[in-house]
Amino acid sequence: MPDTQHPDTQHPDGRPARPGHPAHRRPDPAARRRTRLLGLAVLAAAVLGLGAWLVTALVGDPATGGGAADPAAAPSAVPVETVALPPLPAVARMPDEQLRVTISDLEALVREDPRAVGPGAGEVLDSLRRVELLSGGDQRSAAVEAHDAVAAAVEEGVVAEPVARRVQEVLAAVVRPQRLIDLVWTVDVDPPAVGPAGPDLVDDLLALDHDVPADRTADRAAALLADVRAAAGRGELSPVFGDAAVPTLEQLADPAPYRALQDLRATAEADPDAVGPAADEVLASLRAIAELPVHPQGEEVAALLELVRRDGQVTAEFREAAVPVLVPLYR
Known part of the structure; x- marks a missing residue:
């Protein structure tokens, strides 16, 4: 008699199945497809899980911001705690x-x-x-x-x-320059080194230093100063060069030193005796200074200052009046 409580324990032909083994059935195509799909899903999940593990191991957990150390980046990092250089000693002035x-x-x-x-x-x-x-x-x-x-x-x-x-x-x-000629030489050595605007500045700086007469120096310097500031604003000049050039050009663009020179010259011409024994030489030098461009003007100023400071050449009153006028013209 067939076992109605455990139908799976018998074969379809009525023979009893071996204990512990299910009866043989005809394969169900739908079940096989479900089994195959389930296997593929499990395999895909395993692959995705392995990929996620590798990303976490190599890149780090985005939630914690962690990540693997980059050996190439380590040498380029400046340490958090840095040590500054000691202050310059007072004796190091130059x-x-x-x-x-x-x-x-x-x-x-x-x-x-x-x-x-x-x-x-x-x-x-x-x-x-x-x-x-x-x-x-x-x-x-x-x-x-x-x-x-x-x-x-x-x-x-x-x-x-x-x-x-x-x-x-x-x-x-x-x-930082002491005179305009220092700026000229700085740019002339390698114009692009001071920035893209460097090549355009060479001729203008050189002309201001060697060609422009004294009575036009302030105007030309003011125009060049505007050009330098504009170039610096566009990022076409090195900041350190711009910082060095601007004060020098500002000084040259100031008309006050030239006006003071003209006043000193007029006073000396009006009363040569008040100048002292070297009045003729002093007057000739003052007239030249009033005409020369910046660089030769500075050379003439240096020579006149040496004369004025020499004992017995000019009166003390003229010396006191002349030195403050001449010093700003050495530029």
């Missing part, structure tokens, strides 16, 4: 002295703790040493490039900002 001290201080800091400066320390030192070896316009031009390179290194995070600040201050002092 730019070349300050430069020498800065190189020495930076070398010592790198030996003690290279990470305090950052991975860009070597390039900074190389640029400072190069500036130290040069002179004149070559030195100022190299200082402009070094200053801009340090600023870029800070932005890239490869030089500590406190160290860079001291280096840039010293380089700015090197760039």
Whole structure:
């Protein structure tokens, strides 16, 4: 008699199935498709799970902001705690002295703790040493490039900002001109080094220094000053060069020194005896100064100052009146 409670324990032909084994059935196509789909779903889930695990391991958990360390990025990171260079000593007053001290201080800091400066320390030192070896316009031009390179290194995070600040201050002092001719030489060495506007400034600066007569100096300097400020505003001039050029051009654009010269000349011509024994030489020099362009004018001013300060050449009253007028014209 068929087992009505456990129908699956018998074969379709009525033979009893072996204990523990289900009876043989005809395959159900729908069931096979469901089984196949279920297997594919399980496999897909496993693949996705493995992919998610790999992403978390390599990139990090976005929820925590974590991630695997990038070995290539590690050397370029400036440490959180940085050490600044010591203050410049009071005895280091001249730019070349300050430069020498800065190189020495930076070398010592790198030996003690290279990470305090950052991975860009070597390039900074190389640029400072190069500036130290040069002179004149070559030195100022190299200082402009070094200053801009340090600023870029800070932005890239490869030089500590406190160290860079001291280096840039010293380089700015090197760039700063004493006379207009210093600006001319700085640009003339390598015009693009001061910025895209550099090549256009060479001829204008040179003309102002050597060609423009004294009575037109203020007007031409004012026009050139406007050009420099406009170029700096457009980002076409190195900031350190712009900072050096503007005060010099502002001084030249001021008409007051030339007016004071004319007044001194008129006073001396009105009463030569009040000038002193060297009245003729003084008057000739004053007339030349009133006509010469900036550079030769400065040379004439230096010679006249030497004469005026020499004992027995002019009266004390004329000396007191002349020196404050002449000094601003050495530019």
